[in-house]
Amino acid sequence: MDQLDRTRLREALQAAESAIGLSDPNPRVGCVIGSADGAVFGIGATQAAGGPHAEVMALREARAQGRALAGATAWVTLEPCSHHGRTPPCCDALVESGIARVVIGIRDPNPRVNGRGAARLAAAGIEVAWAPDDIAAACRDINIGFFSRHERGRPWVRMKAAISADGRVARADGSSQWITGAAARQDGHRWRLRAGALLTGVGTVLADDPLLNVRLPQARRQPLRVVVDSAWRTPATARLFAAAGPVLVIGTQPVDGPSAIRLRHAGAELLRLPADAAGRVDLGPLMAALAEREVNELHLEAGPALNGAMLDGDWVDEWLLYLAPRLVGAGLPPASLNSGEALAEPPRWQWHAVEPIDGDLRLLARRRDAHLGGVGPAYSSVQTLSEAPVESTEATRKSVEESIACSGPRGLGTDSA
Numbered sequence: 001m002d003q004l005d006r007t008r009l010r011e012a013l014q015a016a017e018s019a020i021g022l023s024d025p026n027p028r029v030g031c032v033i034g035s036a037d038g039a040v041f042g043i044g045a046t047q048a049a050g051g052p053h054a055e056v057m058a059l060r061e062a063r064a065q066g067r068a069l070a071g072a073t074a075w076v077t078l079e080p081c082s083h084h085g086r087t088p089p090c091c092d093a094l095v096e097s098g099i100a101r102v103v104i105g106i107r108d109p110n111p112r113v114n115g116r117g118a119a120r121l122a123a124a125g126i127e128v129a130w131a132p133d134d135i136a137a138a139c140r141d142i143n144i145g146f147f148s149r150h151e152r153g154r155p156w157v158r159m160k161a162a163i164s165a166d167g168r169v170a171r172a173d174g175s176s177q178w179i180t181g182a183a184a185r186q187d188g189h190r191w192r193l194r195a196g197a198l199l200t201g202v203g204t205v206l207a208d209d210p211l212l213n214v215r216l217p218q219a220r221r222q223p224l225r226v227v228v229d230s231a232w233r234t235p236a237t238a239r240l241f242a243a244a245g246p247v248l249v250i251g252t253q254p255v256d257g258p259s260a261i262r263l264r265h266a267g268a269e270l271l272r273l274p275a276d277a278a279g280r281v282d283l284g285p286l287m288a289a290l291a292e293r294e295v296n297e298l299h300l301e302a303g304p305a306l307n308g309a310m311l312d313g314d315w316v317d318e319w320l321l322y323l324a325p326r327l328v329g330a331g332l333p334p335a336s337l338n339s340g341e342a343l344a345e346p347p348r349w350q351w352h353a354v355e356p357i358d359g360d361l362r363l364l365a366r367r368r369d370a371h372l373g374g375v376g377p378a379y380s381s382v383q384t385l386s387e388a389p390v391e392s393t394e395a396t397r398k399s400v401e402e403s404i405a406c407s408g409p410r411g412l413g414t415d416s417a
C-alpha cells in the first residue's frame with residue numbers, strides 16, 4: 001500500500017511536469033486517481049490559468065472511462081485548493097466524487113489554501129495522507145517559484161549565462177553570440193519556457209538586440225520579457241518588439257518624454273520604479289513588481305552590470321551556466337561584483353547538477369542556504385508514507401507518458417520523475 005502511494009505520487013509528479021510552460025502563474029500540479037488494488041482511473045495536470053486544475057482533469061478522465069469513484073484514492077502533488085480562485089475549489093470536486101482517500105505531496109503555500117484544503121477534505125470524512133519528505137521536496141521543487149512568491153514575496157531568480165572556459169560571457173568588443181553550441185542554446189530555451197518572466201538589462205539589448213523569446217515548437221505561451229532601462233534607451237526598433245509576446249520596460253524617468261512615448265508606440269508597457277543610489281532601477285521594488293504580476297520563476301539573462309547588481313543585492317537563487325570549451329581571451333566576466341566572497345570562508349554556493357550538452361556543459365548551482373526542505377504536515381491525524389521505492393506498473397507508466405504533451409526541464413535536483 002505504501003509502495004503504491006509512492007509510485008502514484010511519482011506518476012502524479014510526471015504529470016505535473018506537463019504543466020511546465022502552461023499553467024503559470026498557477027502551480028504545476030499532477031493528480032492520479034485510482035483504486036487501492038492498483039488500477040488507474042484517471043491522470044490529470046493543471047491546464048492554462050482559468051482552465052481546470054489537475055484533480056478536475058483526472059476526475060474527468062476517470063468518469064469518461066465510466067469508473068466508479070466511490071472509495072477511490074486521489075494522489076495529488078500539491079494540496080487541493082479550497083477557495084474560489086479562477087476556478088471553483090478542487091476540494092469540492094473531490095468531495096462530490098465520493099473519493100475516500102487523498103494523498104497529498106505538499107502543503108500549498110498560498111495563504112488562501114495553506115492547510116485549509118486538507119482540513120476541508122478531512123471534515124468531509126476523507127482520509128488525508130501526506131507524502132514523505134523526499135517526495136514532498138520534489139513536489140516543492142517543481143513549483144519552486146510558486147513557493148518563493150508565496151513564502152518570500154518574490155520570484156525564484158535563476159541567472160543564466162553562457163561562459164567560455166576562461167570565464168568570459170562576451171569578447172572585449174561586446175560580441176557574445178554563439179559562445180556555446182546549438183544544443184546548449186536549445187536547452188536554454190527550455191529553461192526560458194518554464195519562467196514567468198525573462199529579465200535583461202538595456203546594455204544587452206543595445207549590444208545583442210535579442211528577441212529574448214522562447215523558440216521551441218512546444219511553446220504554448222511566451223514569458224513576459226522585462227528590460228531594466230532607467231532612461232528609456234531601448235530603441236523602438238529593437239527586435240524584442242518584432243517577436244510575439246509582451247515586453248515590459250522598467251525605468252526610473254518620467255514616462256511622458258519622447259523616448260518613452262516612442263517605446264510605448266513600439267508596443268512596450270512602461271513601468272516607472274524608484275531609483276537606487278546610483279540612479280538605476282531599484283531592484284527591491286523590481287522584485288516586488290514582478291511578484292505582483294505573479295511571476296514565479298524569473299530567468300535573468302543579462303550582462304555583467306545587471307548580473308552583478310542582482311548578485312550584490314542577494315537576489316539570485318540559482319545559476320544556470322553553460323560552459324563552452326573555448327578560450328575567448330580579453331572579454332567580459334559574467335558578473336561585475338562590488339565585492340566577492342572571502343576565500344577563507346566556505347563557498348556560499350554549491351553545485352547542484354552537471355550535465356554534458358553536446359560539446360558544452362550545463363552547470364546548476366544554488367545558494368547553500370536556499371530553502372529547499374519539504375514542508376511538513378500540519379495535522380496530527382496525518383500519516384507519513386514509507387520510504388520504500390517501487391517500480392510503476394507498465395500500464396500506468398504508459399498512461400502517464402501519453403498524458404504528457406510537453407515536458408520542460410525536469411524538477412531540479414530530484415530523481416522524482
Ligand SMILES: NC(=O)c1ccc[n+]([C@@H]2O[C@H](COP(=O)([O-])OP(=O)(O)OC[C@H]3O[C@@H](n4cnc5c(N)ncnc54)[C@H](OP(=O)(O)O)[C@@H]3O)[C@@H](O)[C@H]2O)c1
Nearest residue numbers: 162169174176201203204230280281302303304305306309
Ligand atoms: N554570454 C551570455 O550569456 C550573455 C548574456 C547576456 C549578455 N551578455 C553580454 O553582456 C554585455 C552587456 O553587458 P552590460 O553589463 O552592459 O548589460 P546588462 O547588464 O544587460 O545591462 C546593464 C544596464 O541595465 C541598466 N540597469 C537598470 N537598472 C539597473 C540596476 N539596478 N543594476 C544594473 N543595471 C541596471 C543600466 O543602464 P541604465 O543605467 O541606462 O538603466 C545598465 O547599464 C554584452 O556584450 C552582451 O553580449 C552575454
